[in-house]
Amino acid sequence: MIVNYGFNATMTAKPGMGDELVDLLLTGLDEGNPGASEYCLVYLVSRSASNPDVVHITEGWTSEEDHHRIFAGPEAQAVVAKIAPMVAGESAYTDYVPVNGKAF
Amino acid sequence: MIVNYGFNATMTAKPGMGDELVDLLLTGLDEGNPGASEYCLVYLVSRSASNPDVVHITEGWTSEEDHHRIFAGPEAQAVVAKIAPMVAGESAYTDYVPVNGKAF
Numbered sequence A, B: 001m002i003v004n005y006g007f008n009a010t011m012t013a014k015p016g017m018g019d020e021l022v023d024l025l026l027t028g029l030d031e032g033n034p035g036a037s038e039y040c041l042v043y044l045v046s047r048s049a050s051n052p053d054v055v056h057i058t059e060g061w062t063s064e065e066d067h068h069r070i071f072a073g074p075e076a077q078a079v080v081a082k083i084a085p086m087v088a089g090e091s092a093y094t095d096y097v098p099v100n101g102k103a104f
Helices: A018-029 A064-071 A074-086 B018-029 B064-071 B074-086
Strands: A005-012 A040-047 A054-061 A092-095 A097-103 B005-012 B040-047 B054-061 B092-095 B097-103
Touching: A005 A064, A005 A097, A018 A040, A018 A054, A018 A074, A018 B097, A040 A097, A040 B040, A040 B054, A054 A064, A054 A097, A054 B040, A064 A074, A097 B018, B005 B064, B005 B097, B018 B040, B018 B054, B018 B074, B040 B097, B054 B064, B054 B097, B064 B074
Parallel strands: none
Antiparallel strands: A005 A054, A005 A092, A040 A054, A040 B097, A097 B040, A097 B097, B005 B054, B005 B092, B040 B054
């Protein structure tokens, strides 16, 4: 399937909470969570080597509509609710549509 | 295996060469090329939805040494030599180490 919608979001965790934020974002891949969805073709959690509190998430979806529908669901919103208190300031979004590749 | 070294590089193709640059970067996944290496755990080609000449590549490697060794090899250098004339200006590198996730 082809990715028609994607983004890269860079978040800065509150001091010392980088590991926790990475772990939480990775739960997005758990059964029933957004990253495990068949509409989500890319879900990649990365982090900065120089700043342990800077975390990146790259997502690629079959469509913007699919993303928004699943993102509005209870599972996604439960993850979002846990993220909010861990993150300092606004996340920086980049216009980023995965084309192809491999990850883990 | 764990990624111990990674980066995200954003390149701007010369006007109208975005598709060609994407295709060339994707050959990095071909047998014998760097992206197909067992040391390369993440190799993801993405692009901008708003600017067809902006291309991103995210890579994650078992170690910096493994990356540099394979990157110095003839296969990688052959791809690099083809990239150079397609790209305008310098690529922007981001400190970006993939932790886990899925892609295609």
